[in-house]
Each structure stands twice: as structure tokens, then as C-alpha cells.
Amino acid sequence: MDFGFTPDDEAFRTEARAWLSEHAGSATDRRSWERALGAAGWIGLGWPEGGYGNRTATLTQQVVWAEEYACSGAPPRSGHIGEKLLAPTLITHGGDEQKARFLPPVAAGDELWCQGYSEPGAGSDLAGVRTAAVRDPHEPYYRISGQKIWTSLAHEADWCFVLARTDPESRRHHGLSFLLVPMDQPGRIEVRPIRQLTGTSEFNEVFFDGARAHTEHVVGGEGNGWRVAMSLLGFERGVSTLAQQIGFAAELDGVLRTAVATGAASDPVIRSLLVRQWAELRAMRWNALRTLGGSGDPGAPSVAKLLWAGWHQRLGELAVRVRGAAAGVGPVDWSPSAPYELDAEQHLFLFSRADTIYGGSDQVQRTIIAERVLGLPREPKGGM
Numbered sequence: 001m002d003f004g005f006t007p008d009d010e011a012f013r014t015e016a017r018a019w020l021s022e023h024a025g026s027a028t029d030r031r032s033w034e035r036a037l038g039a040a041g042w043i044g045l046g047w048p049e050g051g052y053g054n055r056t057a058t059l060t061q062q063v064v065w066a067e068e069y070a071c072s073g074a075p076p077r078s079g080h081i082g083e084k085l086l087a088p089t090l091i092t093h094g095g096d097e098q099k100a101r102f103l104p105p106v107a108a109g110d111e112l113w114c115q116g117y118s119e120p121g122a123g124s125d126l127a128g129v130r131t132a133a134v135r136d137p138h139e140p141y142y143r144i145s146g147q148k149i150w151t152s153l154a155h156e157a158d159w160c161f162v163l164a165r166t167d168p169e170s171r172r173h174h175g176l177s178f179l180l181v182p183m184d185q186p187g188r189i190e191v192r193p194i195r196q197l198t199g200t201s202e203f204n205e206v207f208f209d210g211a212r213a214h215t216e217h218v219v220g221g222e223g224n225g226w227r228v229a230m231s232l233l234g235f236e237r238g239v240s241t242l243a244q245q246i247g248f249a250a251e252l253d254g255v256l257r258t259a260v261a262t263g264a265a266s267d268p269v270i271r272s273l274l275v276r277q278w279a280e281l282r283a284m285r286w287n288a289l290r291t292l293g294g295s296g297d298p299g300a301p302s303v304a305k306l307l308w309a310g311w312h313q314r315l316g317e318l319a320v321r322v323r324g325a326a327a328g329v330g331p332v333d334w335s336p337s338a339p340y341e342l343d344a345e346q347h348l349f350l351f352s353r354a355d356t357i358y359g360g361s362d363q364v365q366r367t368i369i370a371e372r373v374l375g376l377p378r379e380p381k382g383g384m
Contacts, residue, residue: 034109
């Protein structure tokens with residue numbers, strides 16, 4: 001595809017870069033930063049005009065914003081789940097009242113969201129969801145009971161979109177509903193952070209014990225949750241993929257500098273691996289641009305996930321390899337309660353081990369490509 005930036009795009013870039021340069025360093029915490037973005041209209045650039053408080057932008061301008069944001073050193077986003085996942089889903093499947101209620105607070109940075117999909121027994125196999133939502137016979141509410149896991153930013157979120165089973169007799173992807181659930185329900189919702197190898201805990205377990213979701217907050221109608229949930233996953237890998245790649249490029253530059261500093265770059269094998277990482281990153285960028293250009297390939301999101309997950313994991317391995325023995329130096333006290341600090345390469349290596357699992361494992365992505373793109377026979381379900 002011919003993907004270029006027009007003079008209007010470059011003017012937009014100048015505006016975005018100037019705003020980020022002025023404001024990014026003044027952010028005090030992530031929630032106030034979301035509100036600053038919202039007040040300036042930078043949240044919801046890809047949404048249609050509808051009086052939600054967002055400014056609109058062309059696809060190329062959305063790419064410009066994503067790239068400038070990634071280059072600016074601005075804080076990590078807390079509102080991206082609401083902006084990039086929930087909002088497009090509501091725009092596609094939600095009713096007018098749902099859009100009017102939930103889109104303006106997302107655009108303003110006032111309400112943060114988390115995603116209630118995965119469960120201990122239903123991760124990559126999402127159709128195995130067991131969290132139940134039962135209609136209250138006396139009030140206009142569902143009562144939700146069950147557990148979600150790997151729920152990013154649940155400890156900060158105001159709301160959670162939950163995939164739950166509303167038909168107790170249903171199996172697999174039938175009888176599921178997509179519910180919007182307020183997180184401020186003491187005694188009914190418990191959030192437990194999951195501490196990772198890196199020492200951070202942005203993932204959480206979430207326990208629902210009779211939590212309430214209003215019947216007006218079912219997106220797409222009762223029993224249509226699978227269709228809505230799959231639609232949402234299609235929004236997960238869009239313009240933000242290009243911004244992710246800018247972050248990857250910065251990490252690759254760091255590994256390259258370390259290789260030069262340690263002398264590892266003189267090893268022809270290391271040099272070859274560094275060149276491979278650079279070339280594959282360029283290929284990923286062009287693949288992402290092709291996808292944004294409307295290739296119509298139903299397997300494109302799965303291909304993109306396979307590409308970047310494996311690439312990033314190999315970069316983590318290379319990061320510690322160029323460090324040599326120093327990469328293994330860590331804290332003296334490895335007890336679970338002891339705080340410790342990782343340097344950039346150690347953090348990259350440890351965190352990237354999960355890249356080929358979260359967001360749909362490599363095995364799941366290959367199955368999607370095989371069945372939906374290549375037309376191969378479906379994988380048999382169940383035991384022998």
C-alpha cells in the first residue's frame with residue numbers, strides 16, 4: 001500500500017508533538033494524566049463524531065498521534081482499555097443510551113476500565129467461561145459470581161466489561177453475555193494483585209460474589225456475548241501496534257548500545273542476531289501498515305500477534321546474552337516479600353517470557369490462521 005503523510009498530517013504531528021512536549025513531564029499520576037489527555041481532546045481520536053467530547057482524526061493522524069506519544073516519553077496509559085477496546089465495541093454494538101452514558105467519561109479520562117475475560121479454566125479457550133450472571137427476580141440487575149484472572153489494571157479501574165454465562169444450561173460460546181459492571185462494590189468484588197517475576201503487579205485476580213450489573217448494561221443483548229467479545233478482540237490490534245513497535249525499537253537500540261559497550265557486538269553471531277531483530281521489526285511495521293490499509297485478511301490480527309510476541313521474546317533473550325554474566329546479578333534476598341530492582345535488560349527478559357501466552361497464546365493464533373484463513377479441518381474438542 002502507499003502509506004504517506006499529507007501536509008495536514010504533518011501539521012497535526014507538529015501540534016501533537018508540541019502538546020506532549022509541554023505536558024508529558026508535568027503528569028503527577030496516571031489518573032490525572034488521563035484527565036489531562038481528555039481535557040485536550042486526545043482520547044478517542046478514532047471515534048466518530050457524536051458529542052462524546054473527543055476530537056476526530058483520520059487514520060493517518062491516529063498513526064501520527066500513536067507514534068508521537070510513544071516517542072515522547074509520556075506516562076503509560078491507564079485508559080487505553082476503555083478507549084481502544086470498550087469504546088469501539090459500544091460504537092459497534094451498544095445502544096444509544098449506553099454510548100451516551102459511557103463514552104463521554106472515557107473521553108474525559110474520568111472512568112477507567114478493565115477486561116473481565118480470562119478465567120483459571122478459560123484462558124486461551126475463552127468459550128469455557130464459567131462465571132455466571134443470574135437475573136434478580138425482584139430488581140433490574142444480574143447477580144454475578146465467579147472469578148477472572150490476568151485482569152490488567154483492575155486495581156485502578158472504575159468499571160469492568162465481563163463475559164459471563166447468563167444461560168446456565170448453555171455450553172461453550174452459546175449463552176454468554178457481555179456485561180458492564182461497576183467495580184466499586186465492597187463485599188461483592190475483591191481484587192487481588194498478582195505479583196510477577198518482575199516484581200510488578202499490574203495483573204490481578206478478580207472475584208465476584210453476587211456483584212450487580214444493571215440489565216440496561218448488557219451490550220448487544222442477552223446471549224450475544226460471544227459475538228460482541230470476538231468483535232472486541234478485533235479492535236485490540238490496530239493503530240496502537242505501530243506505537244508498540246516504536247517502543248520495541250527503543251528497546252532494540254538499548255540492546256545494541258549494550259552490545260557495543262560490552263564488546264559482544266564483535267561476535268559475528270551476535271551481530272547477525274541484532275541485524276535479524278532490526279529487519280524483522282521493519283517487516284512488522286509494513287505488515288501493520290498493510291493491515292491498517294484494509295487488507296481484509298481475517299488472519300491479520302493473529303499473524304501480527306505471532307510476529308511481535310516471538311520477536312519481543314527473542315529480544316529479551318538477546319538482551320541478557322549481550323550482558324554476559326552481569327545479566328544474572330540480582331538481589332541478595334530473593335524472598336517473596338523482599339523488594340528488588342531490575343535493570344532494563346533484566347525486566348525485558350523476564351516480562352517477555354509471557355508474550356507468547358497472554359493476549360492469545362501462539363497455539364491459539366496458529367489455530368485461528370489454520371481454520372479461518374487456510375480452511376484446514378477444525379481441531380477436535382475434548383478428550384479421546
